[in-house]
Amino acid sequence: MAEPLKPEIRIFSDIKTLSTAAAESVSKKIDKSLDEKDIFSMALSGGETPRLLYRYLGTKYRDRVDWQRVHIFWGDERFVPFNDPESNYRTAEKEFLSRVSIPSENIHPVDIHAKDSEAAAGLYEDLLRGFFPRQQIGKSPSFDLVLLGLGEDGHTASLFPDSDALQEKDRWAVAVKAPPVHKTRDRITLTLEAINSSRDVFFLVAGSSKKDVVARILKKPGAYSRKIPASMVRPQNVLTWFLDRDAALGL
Numbered sequence: 001m002a003e004p005l006k007p008e009i010r011i012f013s014d015i016k017t018l019s020t021a022a023a024e025s026v027s028k029k030i031d032k033s034l035d036e037k038d039i040f041s042m043a044l045s046g047g048e049t050p051r052l053l054y055r056y057l058g059t060k061y062r063d064r065v066d067w068q069r070v071h072i073f074w075g076d077e078r079f080v081p082f083n084d085p086e087s088n089y090r091t092a093e094k095e096f097l098s099r100v101s102i103p104s105e106n107i108h109p110v111d112i113h114a115k116d117s118e119a120a121a122g123l124y125e126d127l128l129r130g131f132f133p134r135q136q137i138g139k140s141p142s143f144d145l146v147l148l149g150l151g152e153d154g155h156t157a158s159l160f161p162d163s164d165a166l167q168e169k170d171r172w173a174v175a176v177k178a179p180p181v182h183k184t185r186d187r188i189t190l191t192l193e194a195i196n197s198s199r200d201v202f203f204l205v206a207g208s209s210k211k212d213v214v215a216r217i218l219k220k221p222g223a224y225s226r227k228i229p230a231s232m233v234r235p236q237n238v239l240t241w242f243l244d245r246d247a248a249l250g251l
């Protein structure tokens, strides 16, 4: 594992102020990056926590970012149709992408029309390898920013505790089976290799149900465990945690 970098921890009173701050940080990061290079690549998180962030990016920030030069990917996707409430694409499209002037060719969803999740993961891998040849750090893609959430069990993206996907060193995207507790078990996820070759990572975490796992991760920043996949996230540059007060209760 790479040397642990000291994560930046930002705590907010509620999901609204957390999402406002996250939207401002995303917008600033895009602007700064586009001063130095042509395009900005961002992988979106799934789940419910980022919904308000996406809505703010699609409304308050719709005219404040040069979306024409932003490319959107997903950190993970459930293998369901785009109109399924479980679809991560659906949330981002409804709240954010349908509202900003981003060319359709800049939006890179997982191909959920593939014959199965394994095939979809292979196609996503090909898509990433086609997009990132110019930006590779070592042999992996290098997203400018990856947005991640955190499950109570310590999963992030669809990297679940003790999953074989955690030791995947060559693939950038793999198919996984989420634990039975999850409604949609067939998923495609970026591997740690792909996430950790990114420049920056923002974790967005809210709610007291996450307080114990947040404490386990952030009280020992250098420690990591396959039992808590989120603890293994080590981007190349900046790791920032956006927490609401409830999620930070254990700190």
Ligand code: 6PG
Residues within 6 Å of the ligand: 045, 046, 047, 048, 049, 050, 075, 076, 077, 078, 088, 148, 149, 150, 151, 155, 156, 157, 158
């Ligand atoms: C997914 C997400 C997953 C999510 C966490 C937290 O597709 O489910 O990528 O990693 O971020 O499960 O989900 P909530 O934000 O809904 O609590």
